[in-house]
Amino acid sequence: MNDTGNPARFDDASTADKPLTRIQKLNRRKILEAALEVFSANGFRGSTLDQIAAEAGLSKPNLLYYFPSKEAIHGELMIGLLDTWLAPLRAMDPQGDPRAEIMAYMKRKLEMSREMPRESRLFANEMLQGAPRLADNLGNDLKALVDAKAQIIRDWIDAGLLAPVDPHHLIFSIWALTQHYADFEVQVRAVLGPDTDPFEGAEQFLDMLFGRLLAP
Amino acid sequence: MNDTGNPARFDDASTADKPLTRIQKLNRRKILEAALEVFSANGFRGSTLDQIAAEAGLSKPNLLYYFPSKEAIHGELMIGLLDTWLAPLRAMDPQGDPRAEIMAYMKRKLEMSREMPRESRLFANEMLQGAPRLADNLGNDLKALVDAKAQIIRDWIDAGLLAPVDPHHLIFSIWALTQHYADFEVQVRAVLGPDTDPFEGAEQFLDMLFGRLLAP
DNA sequence: CGTGACCCTGACCAGATGGTCAAATTGCTT
DNA sequence: AAGCAATTTGACCATCTGGTCAGGGTCACG
Numbered sequence: 157m158n159d160t161g162n163p164a165r166f167d168d169a170s171t172a173d174k175p176l177t178r179i180q181k182l183n184r185r186k187i188l189e190a191a192l193e194v195f196s197a198n199g200f201r202g203s204t205l206d207q208i209a210a211e212a213g214l215s216k217p218n219l220l221y222y223f224p225s226k227e228a229i230h231g232e233l234m235i236g237l238l239d240t241w242l243a244p245l246r247a248m249d250p251q252g253d254p255r256a257e258i259m260a261y262m263k264r265k266l267e268m269s270r271e272m273p274r275e276s277r278l279f280a281n282e283m284l285q286g287a288p289r290l291a292d293n294l295g296n297d298l299k300a301l302v303d304a305k306a307q308i309i310r311d312w313i314d315a316g317l318l319a320p321v322d323p324h325h326l327i328f329s330i331w332a333l334t335q336h337y338a339d340f341e342v343q344v345r346a347v348l349g350p351d352t353d354p355f356e357g358a359e360q361f362l363d364m365l366f367g368r369l370l371a372p
Numbered sequence: 373m374n375d376t377g378n379p380a381r382f383d384d385a386s387t388a389d390k391p392l393t394r395i396q397k398l399n400r401r402k403i404l405e406a407a408l409e410v411f412s413a414n415g416f417r418g419s420t421l422d423q424i425a426a427e428a429g430l431s432k433p434n435l436l437y438y439f440p441s442k443e444a445i446h447g448e449l450m451i452g453l454l455d456t457w458l459a460p461l462r463a464m465d466p467q468g469d470p471r472a473e474i475m476a477y478m479k480r481k482l483e484m485s486r487e488m489p490r491e492s493r494l495f496a497n498e499m500l501q502g503a504p505r506l507a508d509n510l511g512n513d514l515k516a517l518v519d520a521k522a523q524i525i526r527d528w529i530d531a532g533l534l535a536p537v538d539p540h541h542l543i544f545s546i547w548a549l550t551q552h553y554a555d556f557e558v559q560v561r562a563v564l565g566p567d568t569d570p571f572e573g574a575e576q577f578l579d580m581l582f583g584r585l586l587a588p
Numbered sequence: 589c590g591t592g593a594c595c596c597t598g599a600c601c602a603g604a605t606g607g608t609c610a611a612a613t614t615g616c617t618t
Numbered sequence: 619a620a621g622c623a624a625t626t627t628g629a630c631c632a633t634c635t636g637g638t639c640a641g642g643g644t645c646a647c648g
Contacts, residue, residue, distance in 0.1 A: 179615080179625070198501065201418035204605060218626055220607065277500055280555070284493055284500070285414065287558045294562035302563045319584075324564060325577035329549055331556070336548030339496070342503045346510035347518045348540060361541035368535075368584040395595070395645085421636060433638080434596055442636065 184222055186212045188236075191229045196274040199281045200230055234282065234289050237275055242298070244268065245327070248305055254312040255370050262330045262366055263359070269338035270355045276338035302327060318370050326369075333362060400438055402428045404452075407445045412490040415497045416446055450498065450505055453491055458514070460484065461543070464521055470528040471586050478546045478582055479575070485554035486571045492554035518543060534586050542585075549578060 176184075190212035194203045205226055209216045223229045244264040248257050269276055287294055306323035313320050337344060337358050344354045392400070406428035410419045421442055425432045439445045460480040464473050485492055503510055522539035529536050553560060553570050560570045 177615095177624070183625090199415050199418060199497075202415060202501070205607085206605075215627055216606085217608080217628085221625070224607095226606065280496070280500055281415075283556045283559055284496055285418070287562075291558075291562075294559060298559070299563050299565075319580075321580060322573050322577050325573050328552060328560060328563075328574075329577065329581065332548045332552030333545055336544060336552075340499045340547070342507075343499055343510060343514070344544060346503075346507075347515050347544075349515075357538050357541050358544075361538050361545065364535075364537060365545065365581070365585050368587075369581050371584075393594075393645095399595090420634080422634090431597060432636085433598085436637065437595070440637095 180222070183212075183214065183218075186214065187219055187222055187229060188233060191233055192274050192278060195230060195233065196278040196281070200226075200285070231289060233278065237279060238290065238293055238298075240272075240275065241268075241279060242301060245301060245305055248308070250308045250311075254309075254317040255367075258309070258318075258326070258330075258370060259363070259366060262334065262362055265330055265334040266337070266355065266359060266362065269334045273338040273341060276335050280335065280339045316372055319372050321369060330366075333358075333365075396438070399428075399430065399434075402430065403435055403438055403445060404449060407449055408490050408494060411446060411449065412494040412497070416442075416501070447505060449494065453495060454506065454509055454514075456488075456491065457484075457495060458517060461517060461521055464524070466524045466527075470525075470533040471583075474525070474534075474542070474546075474586060475579070475582060478550065478578055481546055481550040482553070482571065482575060482578065485550045489554040489557060492551050496551065496555045532588055535588050537585060546582075549574075549581075 187208065190208050191203075193211055194207045197203075198207075203226075205216050205219055208229070209219050212219070219229070223232070244261055247264075248261050282288075282290060302324065306327065309318065309323035309326065312318045313323075337354050341354070348354055348357075403424065406424045407419075409427055410423045413419075414423075421432050421435055424445070425435050428435070435445070439448070460477055463480075464477050498504075498506060518540065522543065525534065525539035525542065528534045529539075553574050557570070564570055564573075
């Protein structure tokens, strides 16, 4: 059971937080876990409450006892996701060694792609549809965070500690490259064959790629 | 059942080619164009025949006069897509200058992301769902093509013309980086703001990234 | 201008799907 | 063990959706 860093959250993201029962906690977790499985594999419209209910081992009306609607389940998933997803970027330390910080960020993201491919695909699905449920967060929280980190990188560059690259696109490139291995896993595996671990090669490659890019 | 005169056969790319009528050619094109628009924005399950019909300016039964099913429309789109999508890779010339060939490939792919974002998203959607409709092609055509091109790159490396990088992951990185700007366009635009052209910066960045990587 | 093939549509159908509800069952507290 | 709240479910509903069909309109061509 994967539980670390993925805590079952409160009920309606609304104001009133009741004291969650033992059974509530258990079943809400089951539902969100099942929903992650199903939504990430089929997208929002491609998933049905019946599938999620089956995966969770509950009846459909019982799902709707814990969440007011299909959208609510998805929404709750998304809230937790954006947070989890950006944690590694938040952790980038202005005080650390520039190249080490960026390489560590890249590696953490790659690790996340390996260990949380479902979350990655859920996120990708949402982006592909134009992120209707994340539009606000993207324009505010996300932009603010990325801009802040971009400024840090810019400072590093100005101090001559990194090659002069566009910080925003550097961050995009880390996102693109790491998430590709989760989101396009079928394609990657089809090309590499069944006996090769994509992430092994990916780590080496990305090490070289960013190592060469960042040298001042 | 009653099959009389149903022209819903496969396109010119198929085995049985009947002489397509003027109206057939026109309407099939309208339908595929509309389907691209709708499928790429909503995914297969998220799209309805009504949406496609509306977008195409035709009635739903009329769609089904030209194509036997929703799946058939999607399938036809996919066939054309994989071909279009891989054309730039096919064009990589073993006789050309190694770095120039790879940089040109990357640029052509980036250009495709800018000019055919719908195709890119359609492809991404399919991959995310595990590519159920492309599984065969991936394991055969695609793998063969990529392996062949990887061998060419390997030869270049052995000849000391390129830095020693894993050719497969090099190709993956080009795919990931270029398609990211189409598939995650919302996110990219949200971060960069409305007045910045993502592709402008992307081209510069990728130029530097791969330039540095490939130097022997 | 007639005729047969081609093209188009309103009306309809069956199954899927999100969601509701009253009633039954279970869990918790005193 | 009673009593009340929390949990669960079978039955049901309205709507959506892919797909069918019989019939009517249109086009091309002799």
